[in-house]
Amino acid sequence: MRLQMYIDGKWVDAGAGGKRAIINPYNQETIATVAEGNKEDALQAVASARKAFDEGAWTKKPANERGEIVHEIGRLIRASREELAELETLDTGKTYSESLDDMDDIANVFIYFAGLADKEGGEMIDSPIPGSTSKVIREPVGVCGLITPWNYPLLQAAWKLAPALVAGNTLVMKPSEITPLTTVKVFELFEQAGVPAGVANLVLGPGKSVGAHLSDSMDVDLISFTGGVETGKKIMQAASTNVKKIALELGGKNPNIVFADADFETAVDQALNAVFFHAGQVCSAGARLLVERPIHDAFVNALVKRAKNIKLGNGFEEDTQSGPLISAEHRDKVETYVKIGQEEGATLALGGRRPEDADLQQGFFYLPTIFTNCTAEMRIVQEEVFGPVLTIETFNSEEDAIAKANHTIYGLAGATFTEDIAKAERVAGQLRLGTVWINDFHPYFAQAPWGGYKQSGIGRELGRAGLEEYTETKHVFRNTTPVPLHWFK
Ligand SMILES: NC(=O)c1ccc[n+]([C@@H]2O[C@H](COP(=O)([O-])OP(=O)(O)OC[C@H]3O[C@@H](n4cnc5c(N)ncnc54)[C@H](O)[C@@H]3O)[C@@H](O)[C@H]2O)c1
Numbered sequence: 095m096r097l098q099m100y101i102d103g104k105w106v107d108a109g110a111g112g113k114r115a116i117i118n119p120y121n122q123e124t125i126a127t128v129a130e131g132n133k134e135d136a137l138q139a140v141a142s143a144r145k146a147f148d149e150g151a152w153t154k155k156p157a158n159e160r161g162e163i164v165h166e167i168g169r170l171i172r173a174s175r176e177e178l179a180e181l182e183t184l185d186t187g188k189t190y191s192e193s194l195d196d197m198d199d200i201a202n203v204f205i206y207f208a209g210l211a212d213k214e215g216g217e218m219i220d221s222p223i224p225g226s227t228s229k230v231i232r233e234p235v236g237v238c239g240l241i242t243p244w245n246y247p248l249l250q251a252a253w254k255l256a257p258a259l260v261a262g263n264t265l266v267m268k269p270s271e272i273t274p275l276t277t278v279k280v281f282e283l284f285e286q287a288g289v290p291a292g293v294a295n296l297v298l299g300p301g302k303s304v305g306a307h308l309s310d311s312m313d314v315d316l317i318s319f320t321g322g323v324e325t326g327k328k329i330m331q332a333a334s335t336n337v338k339k340i341a342l343e344l345g346g347k348n349p350n351i352v353f354a355d356a357d358f359e360t361a362v363d364q365a366l367n368a369v370f371f372h373a374g375q376v377c378s379a380g381a382r383l384l385v386e387r388p389i390h391d392a393f394v395n396a397l398v399k400r401a402k403n404i405k406l407g408n409g410f411e412e413d414t415q416s417g418p419l420i421s422a423e424h425r426d427k428v429e430t431y432v433k434i435g436q437e438e439g440a441t442l443a444l445g446g447r448r449p450e451d452a453d454l455q456q457g458f459f460y461l462p463t464i465f466t467n468c469t470a471e472m473r474i475v476q477e478e479v480f481g482p483v484l485t486i487e488t489f490n491s492e493e494d495a496i497a498k499a500n501h502t503i504y505g506l507a508g509a510t511f512t513e514d515i516a517k518a519e520r521v522a523g524q525l526r527l528g529t530v531w532i533n534d535f536h537p538y539f540a541q542a543p544w545g546g547y548k549q550s551g552i553g554r555e556l557g558r559a560g561l562e563e564y565t566e567t568k569h570v571f572r573n574t575t576p577v578p579l580h581w582f583k
């Protein structure tokens with residue numbers, strides 16, 4: 095496979111010859127060495143996208159034809175699912191079965207947006223001015239800069255690439271510098287599917303150089319970013335250079351509210367999955383569990399018993415339930431948070447250390463960790479750890495649960511478990527979150543919008559809203575009976 099950047103329809107090395115080793119977090123082996131671009135490469139990619147947009151070959155192509163090409167990308171991804179999943183597992187350490195699920199979701203995203211390509215025909219407005227027509231149409235925004243994180247490398251890229259292309263934009267994609275492999279591979283599929291030269295450009299490299307120069311470029315019209323809240327704030331500032339449109343998908347500290355009347359076994363099982371799936375490296379991880387007081391002790395016991403048995407290991411082995419953290423640096427961050435939790439007075443009920451198994455020593459593994467006796471003000475409860483660390487608090491009433499769940503700067507996602515559906519709907523209505531799950535945790539799909547309230551972000555991905563992000567709205571008014579006004583005598 096190519097290990098280069100893709101600019102103006104050509105596979106190229108970094109202008110200054112930069113290279114980066116891509117590391118498997120399971121064993122620290124080098125999987126590949128890819129081009130590592132810099133500011134000049136980013137500017138070249140932007141210039142290519144600008145030229146392609148201004149020349150209009152993609153933008154003016156009939157929408158159904160753009161849809162056909164994007165549909166073909168989805169088909170090619172389906173056909174390459176095993177190869178792509180293997181790369182994703184090597185790059186991130188996530189289990190192969192999770193990577194396969196991701197690839198199926200990704201293909202569905204391209205096919206879903208392809209299906210919307212020719213469904214937006216504009217809208218006629220009932221003009222209040224006699225002798226006129228008024229219509230509203232959607233047009234592409236222009237050049238889009240797309241910046242993605244390492245935890246769901248290709249999935250987060252797909253949520254941006256598919257709608258940006260379908261809407262008629264040109265783009266520059268910058269994946270996380272530590273997990274670029276599947277995104278590079280998909281650009282090979284773009285070429286195969288017939289995306290014209292210059293329309294989709296790929297630049298590899300760090301956020302501080304490459305990403306920052308997409309964000310502050312005068313030639314980029316929109317930035318769509320997925321990543322941490324602090325980076326999101328920097329991007330927002332950089333985007334002010336030319337008042338770019340921005341879409342931000344940021345972090346979360348997602349509450350999982352379990353009422354005493356919930357189905358006990360289901361709620362325990364889902365709480366486990368909510369936080370420990372993909373070693374907790376999920377923006378919407380249910381890292382903050384709120385349990386109604388009467389069932390607290392039994393719930394904690396059941397959870398600890400199950401979490402103890404989570405099998406860590408090589409993502410390619412069938413019995414592995416969870417892989418490593420992404421890097422040594424990230425494991426240090428998780429360890430620092432665990433220390434903070436202990437210093438704050440939370441009780442360590444499980445984990446709180448690296449595993450001792452001989453076969454896990456080369457990977458960045460960390461044991462599933464559970465804190466009890468947590469209170470809403472603790473940093474371990476308020477801040478995104480992004481690792482296998484669960485905090486548990488109790489609550490005494492519906493109002494108490496809602497107040498505690500909303501007491502955070504974030505507003506991405508969360509869940510409530512109860513057999514009382516009227517109560518579940520009341521709680522869902524009061525939570526300040528972009529997604530609320532009732533008696534479930536984690537489902538997301540191409541048809542439904544995804545995004546955050548508060549500091550979890552701006553804008554939405556997926557669904558019709560996810561396509562609208564990549565469009566400008568234009569009002570076209572026509573005077574059908576023009577005559578002089580004679581306002582000025
Ligand atoms: N809301 C969502 O849907 C969602 C989904 C996945 C991940 N996330 C969040 O992503 C975070 C983890 O990912 P991460 O550690 O890769 O995030 P990050 O913010 O460190 O990096 C994300 C991307 O931004 C780039 N970047 C870094 N500094 C930049 C700058 N100054 N200008 C432009 N680009 C820059 C990076 O190179 C990378 O490509 C978590 O906070 C997680 O919650 C959110």
Ligand SMILES: C[N+](C)(C)CC=O
Pocket residue numbers: 245246249375376377378538
């Ligand atoms: C958005 N999601 C849940 C796919 C990945 C978040 O990290």
